[in-house]
Each structure stands twice: as structure tokens, then as C-alpha cells.
Amino acid sequence: MILVTDTIALDESEIEETFIRGSGPGGQNVNKVATAVQLRFDARRSRSLPDPVAIRLMKIAGSRLTNDGIIVITAQRFRTQERNREDALQRLVEMIRQATEVPKPRRKTKPTLASKQRRLESKSKRSDIKKGRGAKPSFE
Incomplete structure (x- = not known):
């Protein structure tokens, strides 16, 4: 069991790890040894997570979430598989x-009267600046 919070603990059988070749540091060793880890966790079907937490977790996961509700995390920051x-x-x-x-x-909330006035003032100042940019009248 992996302790997350006081009330939530993950069962290790819910986490699937596969090892792939990493692209980070490691020199020639990087071409021979699969040190990078791809961790998969099925957030949608997890029995360890309450439903509201699972829903928020899937929103937080963003692009790491597959269509099946599986979170995929790839770690290749270090040279060793264990780290x-x-x-x-x-x-x-x-x-x-x-x-x-x-x-x-x-x-x-509604905007305050002072903030409305500040907005209108800045709009009128900007308007005056733009009016001044027009073609200058010729006196011929």
C-alpha cells in the first residue's frame, strides 16, 4: 500500500510500470538499457480513490490522461531505473x-463604482490619443 493522505492509500496492484529506453542523460548507456519508466494508473476504475477525487484527478492530469481514463506518467529524468x-x-x-x-x-461579485469610473476614464483617454492621430488639417 502506498500512503497518499491520511484517508487515501493506493493499492500497488493498481499501478502498472513498463520500462522503456529514455532519451535523457546516460551517454552510450542510454542506447542499451531501458531506464525510463512509464507508469500507468487507471483513475476511472480505481477502488482506492473516492469518486470526487478521481474526477478532479482526471481534470488535473490533462494531456497525461488517455480516453480510457488511464493516467500515463513517463519519468526519464535520472540515469537509473530505480530513481x-x-x-x-x-x-x-x-x-x-x-x-x-x-x-x-x-x-x-459586481464591479465597484470606482472601478467602473476608472475603466471609463481610461477608455476616454485612449480615445483622445487615437483622435489625435488623424490627418492634420491643411490651411491652404
Whole structure:
């Protein structure tokens, strides 16, 4: 079990890791050894995550989310497989922690009278500047 928060723990069987050749540092070794890690986590079908957290997690994942609801994280920052595994897992845990925070609902507000006046003043100043750019009258 991977502890994410006090209430959420991920089952290790829900995380799938595949090793691929990385493109980062490593010299000639990079062509021979599969040190990069591709971590896959099915956020849509995970039993460890409550539904609201899973929905927020899928929004946070953005382009890392596939059409099937699987989050794919590729880690190739380090030269060793083990450090890349830790990096990918840490990034997933951080995304889940971010998804556990409930966003504060937005309250509608109206602009103040002073801000309306400032906006209109700046518009009229800009208008005057543009009027001054016109062709100058000729006195012939």
C-alpha cells in the first residue's frame, strides 16, 4: 500500500510500470538499457480513490490522461531505473494529493463604482490619443 493522505492509500496492484529506453542523460548507456519508466494508473476504475477525487484527478492530469481514463506518467529524468520509478510514483502521489483539495466555490461579485469610473476614464483617454492621430488639417 502506498500512503497518499491520511484517508487515501493506493493499492500497488493498481499501478502498472513498463520500462522503456529514455532519451535523457546516460551517454552510450542510454542506447542499451531501458531506464525510463512509464507508469500507468487507471483513475476511472480505481477502488482506492473516492469518486470526487478521481474526477478532479482526471481534470488535473490533462494531456497525461488517455480516453480510457488511464493516467500515463513517463519519468526519464535520472540515469537509473530505480530513481525514475520513485520519480514517477512521487509525481502520481502529488497529483492525487492535489486532487484531494476541494476547490473553493467562486462567488459572483459586481464591479465597484470606482472601478467602473476608472475603466471609463481610461477608455476616454485612449480615445483622445487615437483622435489625435488623424490627418492634420491643411490651411491652404
